[in-house]
Amino acid sequence: MSSLVSWDFRTDKVLQAIREGKRLDARAFDQYRKINIVKNISENADGSARVKIGETDVIVGVKMITSTPFPDSPDAGTLNVGVELLPIASPTFEAGPPDKESIELARVVDRGIRESKCLDFKEWSIEEGTLCWTAFVDIYALNHDGNLFDAAALASIVSLLETKMPKLEDKKIVKGEYKGKIKLSRKPLLCTFAKIANSVVADPSLPEEKAQSARFSVAVTEDDYLTAFQKGGLGSFTASEIDSAIDIALKNTKEIRKQI
Amino acid sequence: MSSLVSWDFRTDKVLQAIREGKRLDARAFDQYRKINIVKNISENADGSARVKIGETDVIVGVKMITSTPFPDSPDAGTLNVGVELLPIASPTFEAGPPDKESIELARVVDRGIRESKCLDFKEWSIEEGTLCWTAFVDIYALNHDGNLFDAAALASIVSLLETKMPKLEDKKIVKGEYKGKIKLSRKPLLCTFAKIANSVVADPSLPEEKAQSARFSVAVTEDDYLTAFQKGGLGSFTASEIDSAIDIALKNTKEIRKQI
Amino acid sequence: MSSLVSWDFRTDKVLQAIREGKRLDARAFDQYRKINIVKNISENADGSARVKIGETDVIVGVKMITSTPFPDSPDAGTLNVGVELLPIASPTFEAGPPDKESIELARVVDRGIRESKCLDFKEWSIEEGTLCWTAFVDIYALNHDGNLFDAAALASIVSLLETKMPKLEDKKIVKGEYKGKIKLSRKPLLCTFAKIANSVVADPSLPEEKAQSARFSVAVTEDDYLTAFQKGGLGSFTASEIDSAIDIALKNTKEIRKQI
Amino acid sequence: MAAKKKEEKTEFVNKQGKRLDGRTTDQVRPIKIQVGVVPRADGSCYLEWGQNKVIAAVYGPRECLPKHTASPYKAVVRYSYRMATFSVPDRKNPKPGRRDIEISKVSSEAFERAIFTERFPNTAIDIFVEVLDSNAGTRIAALTCAAVAVADAGIPMRDLISGVAVGKAGGKIIVDMNKFEEDAPDAVDIPMAILPNTEEIVLLQMDGLLSKKEWLEARGKAFEAIKQVYELQKQALLKKYEQPVEAAENGGVVQ
Amino acid sequence: MAAKKKEEKTEFVNKQGKRLDGRTTDQVRPIKIQVGVVPRADGSCYLEWGQNKVIAAVYGPRECLPKHTASPYKAVVRYSYRMATFSVPDRKNPKPGRRDIEISKVSSEAFERAIFTERFPNTAIDIFVEVLDSNAGTRIAALTCAAVAVADAGIPMRDLISGVAVGKAGGKIIVDMNKFEEDAPDAVDIPMAILPNTEEIVLLQMDGLLSKKEWLEARGKAFEAIKQVYELQKQALLKKYEQPVEAAENGGVVQ
């Protein structure tokens, strides 16, 4: 039973390998695990996808809902990203209202997408001040083997790319009828790095996450913009570690983007 | 102090009696305890009743409230059943939001009534899409001596039979004025059975509930329809036990209905 | 570290002093500690103040918000008083939803103000039945050294006296523009007393609160009306103790009111 | 609190000294008390006070959980005042509100004084009261009912707790206001409870505009009225031991 | 529950005995089962039943926290049924509703009978099921999927749990209703689950207007259909040990 594995022991092995310039799973420091993408896995969702990075497994569904616009943006729709770290995915996840881990994850995915300006929220206005579209992007972790951040962000973008806009009649959604896909002008992707000992590695596995002192995530677009940073974890990064992580992210995402 | 009674000891006595074909309180296996019904026990309620089955004591009040109809039933009112297992009623009940016990009880009572189609929800439409009547049926346990299910269901039906429809003026309720009672086309009643050892008994007392392996409830109407089933508890029933329980329910409710 | 102070020891000292007709800080039984008032401490608030009574430190901010009037007062605005006993203020305060201590405090402050009829809620009607002003008075404890009640009530009245009424355009608030201060026809103030041993003292310090058997608060106006009573604590008061406390409150508030 | 106020001109006490419901200014509404109505509880009571109907049950002294809330010096008294959703003119939200929590707090504190809590260290005494129907004065009806339930549980007390709400309507000081009087434009409400033998005040609240002189008059009337309530509480307790409790053919009410 | 009902005249079973989706009255929708899809879990299963898609994972027997919820006599089974927000036509509130809680309760109780809980005192067996897509019958799909996951975890059971929802639409008793049939004006829904070898009923619910005679017909059809479900569950479990689990190139579905 996996919950009985001695993490202390595994952490020692990760650290020892990293100090020798290796990773336990033989990847290069800047290398991702195998990525697998399946689109449209739920008919009731307006868009959905399942993404695996190694054994990390995440499912995302999008629902387009009519709602009231925010008072300070009466002519624009909006985006709402939620994360549930299902107790299915790990012996350490518990059911219940979102905790700080899932809130951070949701907000980093949200910022990466929103700040890239890939969605034109003005197009989602239905009637100024009273009605607009909100995209609810709901992320569910199914198996946690490290780097849920990147899997969640990738599954979110793929789901949005598949999302169809429901038909409206008398300002009410006609169930099951659509008028084409929503538009995305960019495809921001998130890249997460772990600082282990004095090295920085891309796409940390679960044993690597347990051994890491700090985490850094950067969202980047195909036109080489950075759209979000997030440093997490108890340790610290040097300025040059951050700069180097950004370069690796710009390089890696060009590969990943081919799979979308 | 009742909370100090040794339930293990009482459970043994119940099991021993049942194996000898007897019940501790000398009832036949299909026999109810004495039922006592008092109507209209709260003036502020639009309908109310207090029902005792043996020492089990339940009070129900109904409030008719104007609300917005559900989007999928714009021309119909609705029913809302809530249960509070008051800490007054038992040393094991705790104050707080509804737990799974009270939610199950509320939903079984709700289904028994709703599915009998005794209430014509279309008559509760006030203005299509915007305003309708909702009957809030709120159940409070005052003393728990077993079989709260049947006491709650009976008190709910009696309360609904007493419920007066408030007068409306400009779509607002005129406090204290009414335009006659609401209509019920049927009187569904719930009958609950306990499986103890290999026997099935009607209307379990509290010591019997502690000794039971499983519970089965069936709601029946005066025209011999079944409108709800619910199996609960850690054990199981055979198909013939279910069939026999249904027959007893159809018989017993004819008697109980005379008291309403 | 203050949390390690032995309260039992301090309580004994307080009791001994009181029995000798003295207070530990050498005040007379009916005497307040030094009061310090700072107005307008937050630009984003529509009115605000910081009040210290001795080392007890409280901050209050008022926000004027447009909302829907209550159905039973369609032509009137309303008042909403909230209290947060910030964990900043004491090692025994915990973050989280309001507990019974902060709810009691909020409701006593609310009653003292509301029942004095110092606010003419009818003037806060914007459109009968649909729109009115609500004053949100939010109280934050910054340091707890006894008698938070009086500090909170005083800071609330001072904040309301400073509160400006936002400008409206098309029934929406114009940020940062105002049309003068709101009107208060009276200035109710709260006076709290502690019963310690067989004596009653005004403005209890924290060590005195720890030693008290009961608490009595009375809100009074400049025209000598009483507008709220609240007895708290595990002990009791005699009728003459209450009467005498009222007289002291009427006297003390005349002094305090000069500082507003 | 934001209740609609009646027309200014309503005369709440007429020239004959009678109120709109026929009572004198000093008269308490009819009170009926039945002891021992909840067999599973250690003590219980059902009380009607005018239209108000309340039921109280007491459990304890029993284990105090969670343990860090217990005291090694005394029993902790936990009093819970709640209103059934249908007990008020508008349906009440089933979640306890701020009013419920405040009333529960001050009532708990009243019982801490009445009960010899020091005899039961490390335990809890739980008092639950549910209001089933209401018409002004429920917190006092609940407290009065609960005091009888605590006595029924055999828990030693310095004295029963007895109370009344006095107040003002139409300029007159009156005892045990009803809902209509409570909605007077100048209404003042003063819920008050004492230990009758020592006349110690264990609960006192007030809201409204009241002069010191009016307070003194109100206090005097309250003490008189509370004596009557106290007698009814004692009679009900005596009755339990004189006659067997009858099943509630009559709705659980002693006529 | 307040779902819109279809026109009275819809014919749910035609003269050839076929339903609107082409099935016979006795026919179950296609079922696909894959065992062992969540590497971190002690046991897991992915199941498709018509449009329904559910995933189940089992953790345990493991420490039962908080400790006062454990039993010295047996393992406690905690079953959690949840629906993804996007798994239904309208977006579901992510907070578990009363329906989720009731289904979780009766499903827990079914597993308490199936599992030899007495062998694991003081522990918890946690069964989590998430519905990813839905079209009537999800509680039974979830239970069926969970039973396979429990077996995959190596937890000893008296038998698998197998189930089906039978019901009535347009006056006809039919097996495994879809959403359209569930919205018939006279619809009756009877979710039912048994231990197939002993035919013990471990879950049974019903809502609708049903005669005793109709119940007997429905029960008979249910027992027949459940046998087919049971076979598919056993096959999926066998397959796990015959072939290596493939990565979900095909979306985690065994064709």
Add this chain to the structure above:
Amino acid sequence: MAAKKKEEKTEFVNKQGKRLDGRTTDQVRPIKIQVGVVPRADGSCYLEWGQNKVIAAVYGPRECLPKHTASPYKAVVRYSYRMATFSVPDRKNPKPGRRDIEISKVSSEAFERAIFTERFPNTAIDIFVEVLDSNAGTRIAALTCAAVAVADAGIPMRDLISGVAVGKAGGKIIVDMNKFEEDAPDAVDIPMAILPNTEEIVLLQMDGLLSKKEWLEARGKAFEAIKQVYELQKQALLKKYEQPVEAAENGGVVQ
């Protein structure tokens, strides 16, 4: 996040290199710091940063409850960032939102690096910060204030934490943006905090569209600005031991 953006044509930095509030692109708003403003706390600080006003208090190292959250290896740092309801243009909901929780998390993690937590196993260090008034950059103002409060509590640290928010508005990289600049159509916000002596980055967030080149410029400006903040923090701490803390006749602010 959905904040209204200003007209595209606004010029945020003029030809003289001045911003709309008169500052240069590198200039930080005025900062005032007072140490030791909460007598009951183990350490405390009040800080004004432009219009931002924050107060921080530290309790600990103290017992870590509930006990299962403690670590046998080190102190647990619990940082709580909250905003008073009236501290923002629209009234803030008093319940902590997702933004509050995220900021509290990343700030806790920054302090875990700064404090020698390994010296206080099994304890908690609680840092509470309340924002009383705001105008962009509150999370950094809060962190900067909290670092001084931790030092005031005598808790050993590797270094103070000092920070600034750098960003972009109207195409220019500027230091310590105010609310108006934060609402620029092309605004980028980069809150950043370091241990000044080692220049380790302990907090870093960003949102907006930023090129790598712009990031390098922003980072450079941030490190310069942070040095100024660090000096002010040290001065305030020195001042506490040079002069007696005065009662807050001046609103608790050191001029």
